[in-house]
Amino acid sequence: MSIKEIDTVLPTTRGETGIRERRSVVKPRRWKRYEAVIIGTVAVTAFLTTWHFVAVARIVPVLFLPGPVDVGEALVKLFTDPRQNIWADLGTSGFEFGTGYVAASISGLLLGIVMGWYTRVQYALDPFVNFLYATPRIVLVPLFIIWFGIDWQSKVAVIYLGALFPMIINTMAGVRNTDAALLRVARSFGASETLVFRRVVLPGAVPFILTGLRLGVGHALTGVVVAELVAARHGVGKLISDYGTTFQTPKMFAAVMFIAGTGVLLTWLLQRIENRFQSWRPQIKS
Amino acid sequence: MVLPFAGHMGAGTAKLVAKDVAVEYWLARSERLFTAVDGVDLEIHDGEFVAIVGPSGCGKTTFLNAVDGLIPICGGSLTLDSRDITKPGRDRAMVFQQPGLLPWRTVLGNIIFGVEAQGTMTNAEALEGARKQIEIVGLKGFEDAYPSELSGGMQQRVNLARALLTDPEMLLLDEPFAALDAQTREMMQLELLKIWNRSQKTALFITHDIKEAIYLADRVIVFTKRPGRVKLEIDVDLGRPRSLRVKRDPKFLEYEDRIWESIQEELAARPERLLAGMPA
Numbered sequence: 001m002s003i004k005e006i007d008t009v010l011p012t013t014r015g016e017t018g019i020r021e022r023r024s025v026v027k028p029r030r031w032k033r034y035e036a037v038i039i040g041t042v043a044v045t046a047f048l049t050t051w052h053f054v055a056v057a058r059i060v061p062v063l064f065l066p067g068p069v070d071v072g073e074a075l076v077k078l079f080t081d082p083r084q085n086i087w088a089d090l091g092t093s094g095f096e097f098g099t100g101y102v103a104a105s106i107s108g109l110l111l112g113i114v115m116g117w118y119t120r121v122q123y124a125l126d127p128f129v130n131f132l133y134a135t136p137r138i139v140l141v142p143l144f145i146i147w148f149g150i151d152w153q154s155k156v157a158v159i160y161l162g163a164l165f166p167m168i169i170n171t172m173a174g175v176r177n178t179d180a181a182l183l184r185v186a187r188s189f190g191a192s193e194t195l196v197f198r199r200v201v202l203p204g205a206v207p208f209i210l211t212g213l214r215l216g217v218g219h220a221l222t223g224v225v226v227a228e229l230v231a232a233r234h235g236v237g238k239l240i241s242d243y244g245t246t247f248q249t250p251k252m253f254a255a256v257m258f259i260a261g262t263g264v265l266l267t268w269l270l271q272r273i274e275n276r277f278q279s280w281r282p283q284i285k286s
Numbered sequence: 287m288v289l290p291f292a293g294h295m296g297a298g299t300a301k302l303v304a305k306d307v308a309v310e311y312w313l314a315r316s317e318r319l320f321t322a323v324d325g326v327d328l329e330i331h332d333g334e335f336v337a338i339v340g341p342s343g344c345g346k347t348t349f350l351n352a353v354d355g356l357i358p359i360c361g362g363s364l365t366l367d368s369r370d371i372t373k374p375g376r377d378r379a380m381v382f383q384q385p386g387l388l389p390w391r392t393v394l395g396n397i398i399f400g401v402e403a404q405g406t407m408t409n410a411e412a413l414e415g416a417r418k419q420i421e422i423v424g425l426k427g428f429e430d431a432y433p434s435e436l437s438g439g440m441q442q443r444v445n446l447a448r449a450l451l452t453d454p455e456m457l458l459l460d461e462p463f464a465a466l467d468a469q470t471r472e473m474m475q476l477e478l479l480k481i482w483n484r485s486q487k488t489a490l491f492i493t494h495d496i497k498e499a500i501y502l503a504d505r506v507i508v509f510t511k512r513p514g515r516v517k518l519e520i521d522v523d524l525g526r527p528r529s530l531r532v533k534r535d536p537k538f539l540e541y542e543d544r545i546w547e548s549i550q551e552e553l554a555a556r557p558e559r560l561l562a563g564m565p566a
Contacts, residue, residue: 185386188354189452190374191403199402203390 066250074250075257085234092234093224096152100159101220105213108164112171112212116205117197122172133165137223141230150231159223163216170215174208175201206277214270221263301366301456301488302330302353308361308513309345309352322348324513326362330456330488337491337499339545340509340517341552346492347383349514350460353490354380366456376404379449381459385441387433393420393444394429400448412451419447422481439470443477450481457482457489463498475501476530483527496549500524500541501533508548518548 031038048068055067062070078086115122115129137158148154178201186196228237236255243252307326310319322345330336338346351357352364355374364371366378379400387396397419398412407415420426423443433441442462449457463471475498482489482502493499499506500522508518520541524532532538 179386181382181384181386182388184356185380185382185399186403188356188374188380188382189400189403190376192405195403195405199399200388203388206390 063247063249066253070250071253071257074248075254078251078254078258086239089234089236089239092152092232093228093236096155096159096227096235097220097224099152100156100223101163101216103156104160104163104216104220105167108167108212108216109171109209111164112168112209113175113202113205115168116172116175117201129165129168132161133169137162138226138230141227144227145231150233155224155227155232155235158227159220162219162223166215166219167209167212170208170212171205174205174212177208178204207274210270210274210277214267214274217266217270218263221259225259299332300329301332301334302328302490303365303368304328304349304353304362305364306362307349307352307359307364309348309357310360311357321513323352323509323515324361325515328507328516328519330490333486333488335482335489335491335502335504336507337493337503337505338507338509339493339496339499339549340514341511341549342494344509344512344552345514346509347460349509350380350458350490350492353456354378354458376406376452377455378458379452379454379456381442381446381449381457381462383461383464385433385438385445387441387444389433392430392432393425393436396433396444397447397451400452404452406452415451416447419451422450422484423447424477437470438466439474442466442474446478446481450485455488457487459489459491461493464494471495471498472530478502479526479528496542496545497533500538500545501528501530506541506545508545508552511552517552518545520544 052067052069055062055065055070066074078084111125115125140161141154141158144154144157148157182200182204183196186200191199224235225237225240228235229241232238232241236259240252240255240259243249243255304326308324309322311322312318313320326349328336338349340346348357352359353366353371355371355378358372366375388399391399394413394416397416398407398409401407401412401415402409417429420429423446425440425443425447428436428440433444436444445462463474466474479502491499491502503522506520506522507516508520509515510517522541524535524537
């Protein structure tokens with residue numbers, strides 16, 4: 001057996017000083033951190049510029065394709081023109097959206113929890129959930145108008161059904177997803193069902209529930225517009241429909257932008273809440 | 287082999303008594319009755335540290351789960367302090383192979399989870415106790431860290447502290463160091479012994495690592511292949527406290543040889559036992 005014991009002799013490559021030559025480590029550029037924002041902004045700006053020049057070239061009339069400037073002007077006019085009763089429309093749509101979305105969130109959460117926790121309830125309700133989820137909600141609008149009239153009630157019903165299923169399905173998945181090892185630990189320490197639910201199952205389901213809430217926003221907004229397109233007295237969807245049929249394309253675009261902006265804003269807010277609740281998750285480094 | 291009670295006087299009174307214990311359960315997928323252990327006879331005395339080793343899949347973990355009350359036994363009797371074990375209880379606490387920590391709770395929050403589930407302490411008492419346990423298991427400074435920020439060894443310290451805080455009569459350890467790297471494992475063994483020396487709790491330790499079993503235990507029990515039962519019992523006469531150096535002791539190596547032979551003998555195929563009700 002040969003044993004080579006290395007003592008205090010420094011590697012010979014270090015020379016007389018004994019100090020190792022160092023190569024500098026590349027430091028990441030500062031703008032790397034803002035890369036996503038920068039590239040996104042550049043892309044959007046490029047798109048708007050192209051759109052603007054295509055529009056001002058007037059290859060097609062403004063009725064077909066208004067430019068971004070036209071849309072911007074129309075959007076300002078929507079809010080400043082005294083003849084425009086925009087607040088009545090916003091109030092109606094906002095009320096419908098809020099009522100339907102909140103009702104869907106609460107009942108979706110409760111149904112999702114019950115279905116996730118009690119397998120037999122899930123077996124009983126699954127056919128209905130699958131059937132209704134697979135049905136495009138727009139086909140129910142005429143029925144809801146017969147049932148509830150063309151006032152807010154029929155809109156709330158459509159919004160409710162739209163936002164309900166993402167909530168149910170995500171909450172249920174969250175409850176189901178509970179780590180079996182955690183349940184075993186809880187059982188081993190003699191935890192009651194209530195404690196297991198409140199301390200293990202529910203906290204674990206929170207990220208799923210928030211995802212459901214976020215997806216529900218999109219579905220609920222679709223519900224608002226779709227229901228109002230079919231029949232309504234007031235509302236942003238009704239505005240879009242009116243401007244479309246009277247060829248006021250810039251105003252129609254403005255209303256669409258408004259809906260899209262609301263969706264982006266709400267989704268962004270919920271995404272922030274989701275991130276807050278997941279601070280315990282391992283940080284993903286890009 | 288059941289020895290008369292008087293034979294164990296030196297090691298204190300019998301704490302855990304298993305007589306002819308059998309555990310069977312249905313395998314849902316193959317629709318077969320599975321016999322995990324059959325005819326386990328053993329006694330563990332107050333303050334004794336016993337380790338069970340055996341070929342993998344021999345039912346040693348199943349037996350431990352039965353002692354914890356997570357799985358019902360379907361034959362024989364299993365008592366702790368002369369009371370039948372039917373469900374998990376405050377007199378036992380398990381240290382799991384997988385740490386099983388709540389990822390959204392900090393170290394402190396996870397350590398109190400055991401007593402919180404048992405409902406034996408107020409929140410303030412639990413937190414105070416947890417801070418003491420944190421010092422004992424060497425996690426000072428990590429009170430507010432989340433499990434995802436801890437190494438495997440540190441997670442198992444939390445797992446251990448959670449069990450210790452419930453102050454059980456008997457500590458059950460299910461291969462708690464199996465997933466750790468060799469160096470961390472040795473360090474954890476050393477620390478576990480230190481902690482055990484102070485508390486002198488009755489401990490039942492499951493492992494597949496022969497060295498680990500000898501190093502930790504007063505008595506090593508070898509299980510047969512499935513369905514598992516006691517094949518060999520060896521009293522480990524190495525004195526305490528034990529340093530890691532004891533693993534180089536000739537006596538230690540002798541125990542190791544003996545147990546290794548016994549397991550090898552089990553591993554050599556014995557088809558007639560393989561037919562006794564388990565899947566191929």
